[in-house]
Amino acid sequence: MSVELILKEKIKKAFAKLGIEIDSEAIVIECSKDKSHGDYATNAALKFSSLLKKNPRESASLIVEQIETSGLDKIEIAGPGFINFFVKKDSLVSVISKIINDGIAYGNGENKNNRINVEFVSANPTGDLHLGHARNAAIGDSLARILKKAGNDVTREYYLNDAGNQIDNLALSIEARYQELFGRDVTIGDNMYHGADIIEIAKHIKKLHGDKFLDNKNALKFFKTFGMDEELKKINKDLELFRVKFDVYSYETKVRANDAVLKEIDFLKNHTYKDGDAIVLRTTDFVDDKDRVIVKSNGEYTYFLPDIVYHVNKLSRGFDSLIDVLGADHHGYINRMKSALMMHGYKEDVLDIELIQMVRIFQNGEEVKLSKRTGNTITLRELCEEVGVDAVRYFFVARSASAHLDFNIDLAREQSNSNPVYYAQYAYARLTSVLEQAKDIPLDQSGSLLKESAEMDLVKVLVDYPNVIQDAANKKEPAIITNYIQKLATSVHSFYTACRIIDKDNITLTSNRLALSEAARIVMNNALDLIGVNAPNKM
């Protein structure tokens, strides 16, 4: 059990002795920022003083009298009524042997028996993944890793809208380029795809099939599936480069098979009304602020309807909850989809939509304006080639998803200390190097000789790791992990500078410090992996 949990239990029991039951979730334990405030502190006396009918300081002393003191050096009451805990060194340093024994499993949450489906990227296979997809991929994948680490059963899913207009336009674009290869006059319309990738696909088809599809009734159908496969192959190659892998690909055409959409309309009939020839879903009965059209006057479906079918499909596969990672422009989508799922009897929070704010690119101190129309775009591949996968993944996750991200290309490209990725990777490389040089010296996991403040600070950061994972998972916020990585790197560098690790004249101390180094190395590797960043042995 972690130190924090032990303290929570102690506080809970102290309250119980005073005749008050409180939930241990409600007890807040903080790591003290100031050493004179002990190792950990709680505001429980302040928070619950009204229950004790005493002022905060009096409450604090009542509680302190009841706290069982094993594992503690002393307890102090300070300020308006904080209770400060000075923890015995042994209870802190025991984390070293725990980390070394658990290895990569350190920080794993208990199995929650909770199946979560995380859907992200889901870009239409009509061209390269661009900047927005890159942030989506970085955050979605990191989130999946974190949720898994926290003890959930996670499935990564990619949804392909292969029934929509985009795919038709893709087929038309390929057809035009294909005919062009045979010298025909073609015009590429505004809603068609102008990219060079389309020309490549057309050439590929010509090479494989010659003029077979020049005047062929089935040409468009073929261009559609062939083009989509080609584009998806490229997307997957880019994603692989970006260290993102999906467990499941869902095709809209398959989701819609067996009249699933018609059945859905029938299922929803008690929640719909007609507006002219259109069918409108009464989402305002639930959590939406406006009713939504699901079938247009011309009989076509809006995208919303098959999307409902898709979400119901996901839930029918046995997931306890769904997460969609979407761009911030999908804001209006959240409540209408939740409403639709509530019509199916699901709770509002069965679906969680993580909105990702826009990325702005800065170069030479100026914003780079991107536009698909003018062809001025940046693809995920270009970005990775330009600044490296580690830097891109780190930067795209390091800011809270709900915050706009200004991505400074010059900074990310810079292989210098102004780049936070290198700061963390360097800490890892230093530890690895020391451990390699001292590989003949056995580790002493007892921590009995550790006493320097730099050593104990590092130990406390390591103790904190499992809590950080739970926190990041609960808040669905990968940026919490990067914040932790920075803190850990700082502690490692301070320790490294303040304490000489290998000392041939003091092998016992060396063994202690090597064990601490190994523990820190394991946790750093572990944390970097959660955001998909490599931990290099050398830099």
Added chain:
RNA sequence: GCCCUCGUAGCUCAGUUGGAUAGAGCAACGGCCUUCUAAGCCGUAGGUCAGGCGUUCGAAUCGCCUCGAGGGUACCA
């Protein structure tokens, strides 16, 4: 108009679910390499937490108003 996200050091951002003297990194300044990687460490300086009112023992955090940035408000996807 209405809804959402946001506004914290010169820049980019944290801030542990209302707590003690608001913190990092970069940029600036001053120190530290005969020994494990100086891509590092230690220190100095830098703040009207956009502004105002309120809630209470206590507010960057909660509520209301104002100002400012971005997004949404489609029978587009």
